[in-house]
Amino acid sequence: MLHTIRNSHMSVTVSQQGAELQSILGTDGTEYLWQGDAKYWADRAINIFPYVARLVEGSYYLDGEKHQMSIHGIAPYRRFALTHITETEMVFTLDADTDSRKEYPRDFRFSIGYRLFGDTLEVTFEVENRDEKTMYFGLGGHPGFNVPMDPGKTFSDYRIRFGTTSTPFRVGFSSDCFVNGTSPYQLENGTDIPLSHGLFDEDAIVLGDIPHSVTLDTSGGHGVTVTYPGMQYLGLWHMPKTDAPYVCIEPWCSLPSQEGTIAVFEEQEDLIRLPADEIYRNVWTIQIHTP
Numbered sequence: 091m092l093h094t095i096r097n098s099h100m101s102v103t104v105s106q107q108g109a110e111l112q113s114i115l116g117t118d119g120t121e122y123l124w125q126g127d128a129k130y131w132a133d134r135a136i137n138i139f140p141y142v143a144r145l146v147e148g149s150y151y152l153d154g155e156k157h158q159m160s161i162h163g164i165a166p167y168r169r170f171a172l173t174h175i176t177e178t179e180m181v182f183t184l185d186a187d188t189d190s191r192k193e194y195p196r197d198f199r200f201s202i203g204y205r206l207f208g209d210t211l212e213v214t215f216e217v218e219n220r221d222e223k224t225m226y227f228g229l230g231g232h233p234g235f236n237v238p239m240d241p242g243k244t245f246s247d248y249r250i251r252f253g254t255t256s257t258p259f260r261v262g263f264s265s266d267c268f269v270n271g272t273s274p275y276q277l278e279n280g281t282d283i284p285l286s287h288g289l290f291d292e293d294a295i296v297l298g299d300i301p302h303s304v305t306l307d308t309s310g311g312h313g314v315t316v317t318y319p320g321m322q323y324l325g326l327w328h329m330p331k332t333d334a335p336y337v338c339i340e341p342w343c344s345l346p347s348q349e350g351t352i353a354v355f356e357e358q359e360d361l362i363r364l365p366a367d368e369i370y371r372n373v374w375t376i377q378i379h380t381p
Contacts (some may be wrong), residue, residue: 095178099209100187100378108200109170109182111135111233114211114378120312122378124234125277130329131336134234137163137202139215140194142266143346150353152195152226159193162232165200179205186220197221210377217362217370223283225364226355228344231320231374234328234336237285240381246350248285248312250326253303255280261296261323261345268349272298283326287333294327296345304335305379313379318343322360322371341374 091113094103101345103113112134114122126134141150141163148158160167168190170182181323188197198221202289203214219225237248260275275297278284289295307313318324318341325340344360355361362368 091114091172091221093172093175093180094181095175095206097178097202097206097208099291100211102206102211104180104203104204105251106182108166108168108183109137109206110166114376116312117379120239120378120380122235122239122312122314122376123324124236124338127186130332130334131234131338133232135164136162136166136213136232137215137231138162138228138232138342139200139217140198140225141346142228142230142342142344146268146347146350146352148224148298150347150355153223153353155195156352163228164190164193170202173201173357174203174274178207179191179203186353194227196223198225198226205272209379210375212373212375214328215372217364219364219366219370221370222366224366226358226361227364228342228361229372230323230325230340230342231316231318232325232340233316233339233376234338234347235306237306237316237337238308240308243308243311245248245333246286248306248313248337249308250283250339252277252281252301254301256299256301258297258300261297263293263297263350266349267293268347269345270349282352287328290326290328290334291312291331293330295323296323296324296342298323300324306339307379310381312381314339315377315379316374317377318374322373337353343372344379350378
């Protein structure tokens with residue numbers, strides 16, 4: 091089921107399936123969010139929890155036992171409950187159950203809130219540990235944005251721009267998309283990544299040591315700024331070796347498994363550690379820009 095909130099700048103529609111964004115529509119009629127096409131990528135903006143991307147052999151260890159989990163965890167494949175809605179905000183909630191504990195043996199509540207203020211959509215991830223044991227988890231966003239957003243523009247007219255100069259590192263990935271090191275990544279003028287389809291021929295570009303705000307736009311056109319103060323990595327992606335007309339901007343708090351190693355959650359340093367009965371919150375935003 092779909093639900094919509096709106097204000098004088100935009101309307102935002104979310105599905106209960108995965109609590110996934112379906113539309114970010116400006117009042118001038120511009121659709122900022124990728125609308126899904128199986129030829130390139132059928133999803134639009136999946137929510138990642140409790141593990142980012144892939145596990146080696148689809149497996150991990152927790153409490154000394156081996157478990158199986160799908161790519162990007164549980165959240166993308168589950169139906170959330172709508173637990174709060176007003177004209178400008180809504181909250182979706184996923185509670186652990188018998189099925190979820192088969193993949194992730196913890197009792198939790200995972201809530202995703204969407205709130206509009208001005209030209210900005212605020213996204214809040216909240217994890218409540220209802221278990222007697224510590225939770226170990228990763229999470230992140232995976233929204234795709236239409237490129238181009240403007241008539242008469244092409245994909246290569248757009249660029250990714252960080253808010254300040256930086257010298258990031260790129261996370262290296264094996265051919266099957268597992269972490270295998272890092273290397274320096276050069277930004278144009280210390281801030282920019284000009285877009286081209288070939289940029290993603292080797293799959294995602296995942297960066298660390300980066301500013302916590304990034305803008306996708308073109309000169310004089312529509313764009314978006316994604317701000318992620320509580321995330322330490324940023325993934326940029328579209329389907330490799332295609333002319334896909336979108337770019338995903340993915341703020342992550344943690345990384346996938348190391349190549350050749352089945353993850354032990356208690357030992358993976360970048361996973362969030364949440365003691366029993368405590369609550370974790372992470373807020374990030376999507377701001378739209380109109381000419």
